[in-house]
Amino acid sequence: MRSMHIPGEKREGLLFGLFSVTLALLFIADILSGSVLIPAGEVVKALLSPPEAAETVRTIVLGFRLPKAITALVAGCALSVAGLQMQTIFRNPLAGPYVLGISTGASLAVALFALGFAPVMALGFTTTGSWTLAVVAWAGAFAVMLLVLFVSSRVNDNMTVLILGMLFSSAAGAVVSILQYFSSESMLKAFIVWTMGSLGSITTDQLTVVVPAILAGLLLALAKMKDLNAFLLGETYARSLGVSVFRSRLWIFFSASLLAGTVTAFCGPIGFIGIAVPHLARVLFRTADHRRLLPAVLLLGGNAMLLSDLIAQLPGLQATLPINSVTALLGIPVVVWMIVRNRKFATL
């Protein structure tokens, strides 16, 4: 609010500026660094005038690093936004992008396909086409989403939708367990590695699908950002402010499913960021206004994922660490520090 000057506004502006700068820096750093040491000049050359660069460098920079950095950026944003949406809709601090069962839906589909049917078709998980896998995961996520949308169109009660989402997750998890139990060791490993998430396995042509899908989800989130604010006041007030609670909730579910489902389909179920980043944003920005929280969460999510990716494959490390673990191990000290400093989390 312009003339009603709010005390924390300057601080807020500073934070937004700071995180925008770090986002840009991290993106650049993520492209410059990797497990193979390439001089910065070479990288720039590969980016700006590809034909001049050495072939290996070109392959590494354009084929691996650039798509990976872009994936990290959009996945970080997508998961954090979906997490924020779910925490607000359900007013539950334990909620995250997967609370509706999106990721278990994808997992189940992948598991059914890779662990269950694939052997029958004499196909192995490791060699299953990356598109096939992504499409299967997407289908799983969307099947769950449709189920959730159906249920929430029948049961006009958030608590029930939340618990049902959890139950669907459990059920899907149970089936996944049975499939795992009967699958061979190498397939299991492939599946488990899939569940650990990865940013680097996305190809450039997949990006042309992932980025638009996530952008669509984010735009939808943006369009319903104002409604999230209304949901904070509870359903009665939301309604009295002209929000079609029912339809708005469906749209938000759809947006979150699109975001989380796409990321899960192509990068696996990356978990920690979606729950932690919204909490972090609330602690840092000290606001309940989604018109500020949403951009904050976008920025922080992108930052967090890029930083995690950077760390996951420091030049020193020979192997990339699972992105899921890096986000958690990196994020937890930050969150704990926040708590210790503030002594208290914002109750949702």
Added chain:
Amino acid sequence: MRSMHIPGEKREGLLFGLFSVTLALLFIADILSGSVLIPAGEVVKALLSPPEAAETVRTIVLGFRLPKAITALVAGCALSVAGLQMQTIFRNPLAGPYVLGISTGASLAVALFALGFAPVMALGFTTTGSWTLAVVAWAGAFAVMLLVLFVSSRVNDNMTVLILGMLFSSAAGAVVSILQYFSSESMLKAFIVWTMGSLGSITTDQLTVVVPAILAGLLLALAKMKDLNAFLLGETYARSLGVSVFRSRLWIFFSASLLAGTVTAFCGPIGFIGIAVPHLARVLFRTADHRRLLPAVLLLGGNAMLLSDLIAQLPGLQATLPINSVTALLGIPVVVWMIVRNRKFATL
């Protein structure tokens, strides 16, 4: 309340009676049935006058079925009670026995130990060997519990304890992921199968530890049952009713950790029951009074686990299914039916 006759009281009594009977029946059925068909007479003979029974029958009944049935019973009770405690303390329907990070603590310890990062010290393998894994898991669960107790003794705010518990879980999960990532395929499979839980691998001498530990946890839960009621009203009212909120909460955490930790240590992290059974009990018994909910949850938990075990190894099936999967697949239709009938979950 005796003379203040409550409308649902008769129904409640009926339910208690019904579930007590089914508990007894299921326990008997669980001993009578298994993947090897043994005539009931033989089973009874093995139970009542072991020397007369055929050796194989004796071994199956006394060495396997009886301990398994007992384990199912106590594990079902323990997990459901721990889940109820956590849902009430945190007033969160998503909370369950493992919300404090108990099972991830155990998993981490097992992973660290089993996936090879803690060398087996020259433990007298042949004598204590069968205990090692359980002891390690227990140690892990208790380490997390101590951490949680420490944190909650510093941060007098449930929301923060809840989120911190979730973060600890994430952190431990991240480490487990990294360990899995670097472990061989066969190790991974062994670990994943451990996470699916099992009731049958417990030995008779382990039972002599598990049963007392769980009984202790249940007694503690019973002793603090009244305080759970007070927590329902919120901290201020709990205090004004003479509850030492702080100490009482610690005791309840301790009880839940003991229950969930013991089950996890000896049977693996069995997940679904602890979240679903308390919800089911609330829907069925329509009460917020823990003096009724706790026995209800005990009964339902025991019933659910025994039934799951019964189904997990129906005589038809050659292989026993993972108990985790059976509980989930069995429980979900029940819970969904409850919701559809009642249209609404009790908000916690």
Added chain:
Amino acid sequence: MIAQATPYTLEADHLSMGYPAAGQDPGFVRTGISFSAGRGEMVALIGPNGSGKSTLLKTLAGFMPPLGGNIRWLGKALASHHPRELARLISFVSTENLRIPNMRVADLVAYGRFPYTGWLGRLRDTDLDMVRQALTKTGLELFAHREVITLSDGERQRALIARALAQNTPFILLDEPTAFLDVSAKYEIFQLLRQLASGEGKTILLSTHDLGIALREADKFWMLTAAGCFQGAPEDAVLQGWLNHLFDNPHMGFDKKGGDFFFKTEQAGSAHLSGNGEGLEWTRRALTRLGYAVVTAPPQEEEPGPGSSTPTLPPALAGKSPQPTISVIVAGLPPDTLEWNLITAHGKEKFHSLHALLSHLREIPPHP
């Protein structure tokens, strides 16, 4: 002689409402209510606890479905209004207690502009003005940047009212908006709402238990009582005896003449009171509260020489009542303080505050 009626902008027509339970129970709270309100009217919804005021407000606003009958806003059925349209027509204040961390009062009030802002929720200058005005009107200027969860009950209630004001709708429904307000704030809010009604032609519908202010400020009463429903001017309600339907309490009544409630208390002893000035009346009230039947008499001789004679009870009382009776003499002392002289069977004592006197009297049981 044509009593030209205000064209009604809000009509409830044979409305039935309630909370239908799972199966058999229709769950009616009220059936067949017909009420109406017009432009510029401030309507007070009056009824005992549980009579259905909140239910009526929620039903009118469309937060719960009516179980029968019709609701028309501006002559158009409730259901045929688009939600967004309704938000620009009606603002609502419930008795719900909002506990949202990190939300500042200004943010909460700005929610009132929600139906008017674009998808980004950007506040234009006019919106900011509205918010600022609402804050000023409710006396919350200095609270604008305070977090809502740190407000006192009354402050929060004012913030919620401010939110509704900022919504600037032709209809404002408020459920017990003054429950937690202090006397002055209550009065101010009523004045403010009156001004909105008569000055800006808004229709205000509020439920309240504050009959005193409602009688003084409301244009119309809607009453839900055990004896039925009433609508009309507050004074009509009084004159037609509807206020007595608010209580089934035999110790209580509404005094039409005095315009106030009266309570019948049981007398436990008797006191003779004399003295002068305004102190006399208040001492009477205090003694009445303690359970004395008070008889007021002209002042006795002032300040008899200390310890001169054994105190005597006024003859009028000494004879009539067998109970121990007291006599209190109130005396004004310059400058502007009072003194109380108590004469009982035990002797005579002097007090400098009513509290001291009463504390003392409480030690002497009226009935020995």
Added chain:
Amino acid sequence: MIAQATPYTLEADHLSMGYPAAGQDPGFVRTGISFSAGRGEMVALIGPNGSGKSTLLKTLAGFMPPLGGNIRWLGKALASHHPRELARLISFVSTENLRIPNMRVADLVAYGRFPYTGWLGRLRDTDLDMVRQALTKTGLELFAHREVITLSDGERQRALIARALAQNTPFILLDEPTAFLDVSAKYEIFQLLRQLASGEGKTILLSTHDLGIALREADKFWMLTAAGCFQGAPEDAVLQGWLNHLFDNPHMGFDKKGGDFFFKTEQAGSAHLSGNGEGLEWTRRALTRLGYAVVTAPPQEEEPGPGSSTPTLPPALAGKSPQPTISVIVAGLPPDTLEWNLITAHGKEKFHSLHALLSHLREIPPHP
């Protein structure tokens, strides 16, 4: 002459309280308050919104740490009471809104017996009696088996009070216990609490904005005002002018003589009122609300022949005021109904309810 004081069972001694913020701000709400209450006293805690009433109650009950000073219950420091002991000493009713599904009113009230029951929480016969009595006293017998979340605001508030009654402690602290109660329930609760104080020797401390009832029923006022703190008999507060410190509102004041608040309204037009009976007074109030300066006169000739002569304004008014002035004549019609005759510059009209009259008058602006 020794004003023997009640031995104080609750003392706050130079108490400071507040909500210290993260860093710099000491966050005091009040500093150095000293208050005391004795056995059998019913104390009303009075103060404007945000003056610290709730904070004081929470601090006294030990729910938030005092920032300075001492609190003594029964002469013993608050901190040295064991929590269980405190629960048998003090019961508390907050303004919090409890929303626990599946909890019945009887269950909620039975919570009051919590400090007395064993680890199983089994209610013995005496406990059940207490619960039943509490339900009866608050008029909730028929609600015993209703779920708390389905109660109306006032019913829930009564249930919360019943819970505190069932706790049967020598001290009862209540934060605005009558905010949502209807007039009759308010009175009954106050009476009930008074009875507990005087009859059973309990000490009751309650915050309220209901000055009318508090003045009538409280034994003592604790006041937190902008001008400082006061404790003493309610009448002392009146006589010493403390009630005026409750508002910084120039339009408002407390009339010591009448024992009520007064509001100064601006006059917008003038009206001449005549007639007889109780209708006269209420018509005056209604016209006043509409903004007329009302002059009352003896009844004019009753019922002039319909349409006989052009209506004339009473000479007294016609001359004095240049504004359009009205004249209203109230007439009692058998059996027990009233009729209003309005005479304006536009003519003469007859109304059968005040509401009709007022609706009509609202069409005629007082200032053209």
Added chain:
Amino acid sequence: REELRNAAVPSGNRYARGFTIEEHDGYTRLTVTNPWANARNVTMEYFLVPAEDSIPGHLAGKTVLRTPVGRIICMSTSHIAFLEALGETDRITGVSGSQYISSPKVLQRLKEGTTTDVGYGQNLNYEEMIRQRPGMVMVYGVDSEIAGFLGKFRDLGIPAVLNAEYLEDSPLGKAEWIRFIAAFTGSGALADSLFRSTEAHYLRLAAQAGPIRQKPGVLVGLPYRDTWWIPGGASYMARLIGDAGGHHVARRNSSRESVTISMEEAVGLSARASVWIHTGNATSRAEIAAADSRLSRLPAFEKARIFNNNKRTTPGGGNDFWESGTVRPDLILEDLVRIFHPGILPEAEFHYYREIR
């Protein structure tokens, strides 16, 4: 070829480090040391007494098995392979994970019902195992969790024997475990002769391929997502590649287990490879390209010949490479020599490999 032998090999063994066989008066003492990964100073003892003899008194309280063992439950497909090589498949009454088994004889028994699947891990079908009253359950310890099972087996009176063959790094060391297993079935002499011939064939091939200067660069494996698990420089596969005269491109690490490298690194490494083996389950180049389109841009994809070891796989995902290949490393080596150095061996069908085109 002494460098193929390991200095730490116990006396009596030629390659295997994990077991010892000592003949005593009236019994045979078998030991298994450190029978799971990361085990330290753990030794299991088994005392074998022929069924017709009486048990010497001083063995009371020890794990005594009567030989030849009648019914055997095998928890690993490699155990089956050893028994099959010894011609003792009739003793197998229980297996774990029937869908991974390649042995036609055991598959036949499963079909007949003379052998049953007893499950896996925590969900072993203990009842079925008790019912079979096996003379022994041959188990392997992936990790110390096996200790828990051993306790339950003891509880149920099922004799369990730990087999640690899979922990051997040397191909011949694995194969030598046939002698350990033969001790239970009383076919020691047959085991010795089988092993000798395998060893001789292996050493002959290694001698042929070893001295060749022109060693092809060998890339092993396929990435899981964006990480490549590559056998460590001292691992079983690395030894086979070395013995077959190949150059393991990622062998600079000296790990016995798999190590991970990133895709970026794989781009560089693969440039040096002219042979690419073990490409998951792929049966064609198109499948590899479909798994990750970027794999098709690897230099190895364009230039190298690709071979996969999935010629003999089961529908359930088992691979005979890990079953009978354990017993016959010489046949694996033969395949590899043919792949790395076409022409030096006479033309013949591959045993376990197939070329990916």
